[in-house]
Amino acid sequence: MATELQFLKSVSGTSVSSLSVTDCFSANYDVYAFFIVKQDTTADGDTHLRFIDSGGSVITASEYDTAQLSVASYAAFGEGRATNADRIYNVHQGQAVSAENGGSINYIYNPNDSSSYTFHQTSSAGAVNSSGLVGNKGIGVHKVAEQITGFNLFPNSGSYDFLEVKVYGVK
């Protein structure tokens, strides 16, 4: 029986300030899932996301709306939001202690459709400074109708010792 979760590509980087996953969206799918399966950062700081346009440029303009719910086992829950931001915030928890970096699943909707905004959602789990679990539930949108061909991940501070992403199409 045919499966409808189809592996597209795996991309990794070592000692990089950011990681671009390029040419991963096409007319074959409307919805994509990507997993951050391994992340090691040089400093504490969450990973943010930007999209890549059809010209191959990372979109740094203030064209994103984003909101995040942070859930923690050791502290009160938190929330964050921004409109007209230059990124989608906190798609993955990041800690300098390697063992504290967990995993995340991210969905991207309509990236290839030049007449639609591109939507995003994330769910992640990690740990913080030996205190306990922290998770993130986030949403975002790139509110310009244009074709998106890929995405760029970068840490809030420091760089990546290692980052690995796997991308799937949801048929």
Add this chain to the structure above:
Amino acid sequence: MQGSLIKIDEEIVTSAVASISLLGIDSTYDVYMVKLNNFSSVTTGATPRVRVTKSSSADTTANYNYAAKQLRTDTTFGNNSNTNQTSWDILNALSSATGNIANGILYLFNFNNATEYSFVTMEITQRSNEGLHRGKQGGAVHTVASASDGIEFSMSSGNIASGTFTLYGLKK
């Protein structure tokens, strides 16, 4: 996860319809997933209604309960919850204006089990009818211990304008 997602049913709405049903839930799989893409409403401000189906017909009895955190990009998050409703109100209001669409993933648990309630988890990312970006994260239950064979989507008023609704089984 590769190789684990099997398409069961799909409805693609390109002209207005009152409702759509995704059917085919049975004992083949324990857990099912629904993908929502480009869900919009003909009537501005209408809210999606979600119901389980029994023998292919929507159950409209007042046994729907849900709780969710509403994520908002414009202001403080909200808590949405209700009990003993005639449907699950698990998305924000929609419209047919460009960009005001809903996307999301639902997981369905115990639907085929005749001695268990039907449960749903949801993760929604959408532009509301006001053009604000919002989302919902939470869960829902239909408190009737009988088998559900599908899930129905309709609107609180008017019709569904567009959307691709897909039901998958998660391979055992």
